[in-house]
Amino acid sequence: MMRVSVCQLNARDDRSQNLAVARGLLDRAAAAGADLAILPEYVDYLGRAEGAPKPEPIDGEFAAFFAGAARELGIWVHAGSFHETGPDGDRTYNTSLIFNPTGERVALYRKIHLYDVEIAGRVSYQESRTVAPGGEIVVADVAGVPTGLSICYDLRFPELYRQLAIAGAKVIVVPAAFMMHTGRDHWEILLRARAIENQCYVVAAGQIGDHEPNRTCFGRSMVIDPWGTVIAQAPDAVGVVTADLDLDRLETIRRELPSLANRRL
Numbered sequence: 001m002m003r004v005s006v007c008q009l010n011a012r013d014d015r016s017q018n019l020a021v022a023r024g025l026l027d028r029a030a031a032a033g034a035d036l037a038i039l040p041e042y043v044d045y046l047g048r049a050e051g052a053p054k055p056e057p058i059d060g061e062f063a064a065f066f067a068g069a070a071r072e073l074g075i076w077v078h079a080g081s082f083h084e085t086g087p088d089g090d091r092t093y094n095t096s097l098i099f100n101p102t103g104e105r106v107a108l109y110r111k112i113h114l115y116d117v118e119i120a121g122r123v124s125y126q127e128s129r130t131v132a133p134g135g136e137i138v139v140a141d142v143a144g145v146p147t148g149l150s151i152c153y154d155l156r157f158p159e160l161y162r163q164l165a166i167a168g169a170k171v172i173v174v175p176a177a178f179m180m181h182t183g184r185d186h187w188e189i190l191l192r193a194r195a196i197e198n199q200c201y202v203v204a205a206g207q208i209g210d211h212e213p214n215r216t217c218f219g220r221s222m223v224i225d226p227w228g229t230v231i232a233q234a235p236d237a238v239g240v241v242t243a244d245l246d247l248d249r250l251e252t253i254r255r256e257l258p259s260l261a262n263r264r265l
Helices: 015-031 059-071 150-154 158-164 179-199 247-256
Strands: 002-008 034-036 077-078 083-086 091-101 105-110 116-119 124-125 139-142 143-149 171-176 201-206 208-211 215-218 221-226 229-235 239-245
Touching: 002 015, 002 091, 002 221, 015 034, 015 059, 015 239, 059 091, 091 143, 105 139, 124 221, 139 150, 143 158, 150 171, 150 179, 158 171, 158 179, 171 179, 179 215, 179 221, 229 239
Parallel strands: 002 034, 002 201, 034 077, 143 171, 171 201
Antiparallel strands: 002 239, 077 091, 083 091, 091 105, 116 124, 139 143, 201 221, 208 215, 221 229
């Protein structure tokens, strides 16, 4: 068994407050006995671009904060994602960091797929204007469990998740800030599809509620088993939900319905 907690957050335009709330959620996860706690995308800041804090390197204050939390609580911490210093003056990276219970950073993933979307009268968002894509597929050893990393919009690209499964992932994490109008129709369906087709646990931590300017995130953080069953789901509020991942059940599903073993492409 591996116990995971998904932490649902409403990050706004106050970085210090966002981090304080995130730490409180990690405290609750640790109290629930979690081996691994997962925070959402952009834990550090969700607000107007002109008010955004300066991007940080991977060994900056953001990393130090969550390394300290992991060490003090004695749990694995997936710190959602943050605005990492990018390759040039115009773009950051959207980056996830994982820390082990001693506070050591053991994995880094930069979001590969960028959210460039135009929906007339509803949303106009070009993430690639301010964010550079990553290029590395990452499977990390988390408490002895191969864990694939992804972020938000990556969820719509099944080829990434298949590559994570081929690389050995048994758990795939999805920190996200899914918008309300897409989340209510697509979030759960996509998460369950990725779990079923790759016979993995999918653990998704989302932002919830309103964020400036004029953005509302869907929330509904959840944990899904390799059969596609939702085994835990957060209500529409900031909080923590915890579930046990039965890795023996995963192996049974892969053995009895060996779709990964039977693939020909």
